[in-house]
């Protein structure tokens with residue numbers, strides 16, 4: 001007899017990987033290529049890679065267009081100005097949901113996240129998770145090549161958010177995730193206020209509050225080798241004040257779904 005863990009295999013539907021880009025000309029072709037190879041194996045139900053480019057002056061959007069002309073699984077969403085990673089993801093998610101995505105994935109376009117791990121996030125969704133989080137701070141996970149300051153900010157930020165929000169999730173600020181479509185359908189995008197790190201915290205918090213099952217999958221995060229970081233103190237400061245607002249602000253009192261609705265129905 002098979003164990004329950006091996007018998008539960010929920011279909012994922014078409015997997016959409018959303019790649020936000022701002023000045024990633026040095027990375028974009030290689031990351032799309034690597035993601036395509038992994039998803040060909042890991043998503044037999046089909047996949048798309050959607051680049052969301054905020055008018056990168058270095059030509060990232062044009063490179064992505066050329067790749068989309070060569071591969072029918074590559075799509076590109078062009079936005080006119082740099083508006084932050086949160087709004088870029090929401091635009092990408094809205095597009096993918098409208099196109100019938102079964103699950104939606106977030107990944108940085110700078111190889112800090114290993115595209116091979118997309119397969120492990122999808123496996124977590126197949127075996128019962130509604131939201132799979134690539135986690136640096138669970139056993140087996142980690143960070144390579146980061147300064148002490150970046151480690152302190154990142155881990156401190158996760159601890160701060162975990163305690164304030166009362167969540168049992170170790171890595172709340174990471175941006176390597178896979179959502180079942182039902183999770184994002186439940187979230188009112190117009191009510192999401194954050195743009196930077198707080199965006200990652202906010203979406204996970206909303207998913208937990210809505211009663212979805214969240215699973216952390218250990219990943220090793222590597223500092224980018226090519227291109228420049230867009231991390232800023234403004235993004236960190238936004239997280240510091242928006243996290244308490246999530247807990248205590250007006251959105252904190254939004255309706256929770258009754259428990260009978262909480263677990264998304266296998267399709």
Ligand SMILES: Nc1nc2c(ncn2[C@@H]2O[C@H](COP(=O)(O)OP(=O)(O)OP(=O)(O)O)[C@@H](O)[C@H]2O)c(=O)[nH]1
Pocket residue numbers: 019020021022023024052053054082083084085088107108109110112223224228229230231
């Ligand atoms: N579309 C869009 N993408 C963005 C924006 N800001 C950052 N990105 C992309 O989001 C991903 C993560 O951004 P990074 O610059 O790596 O930021 P980070 O991971 O916080 O910083 P580092 O770890 O130092 O690289 C990368 O693919 C960026 O190109 C933005 O305003 N719009």
Ligand SMILES: [Mg+2]
Pocket residue numbers: 108110112224
């Ligand atoms: Mg990065």
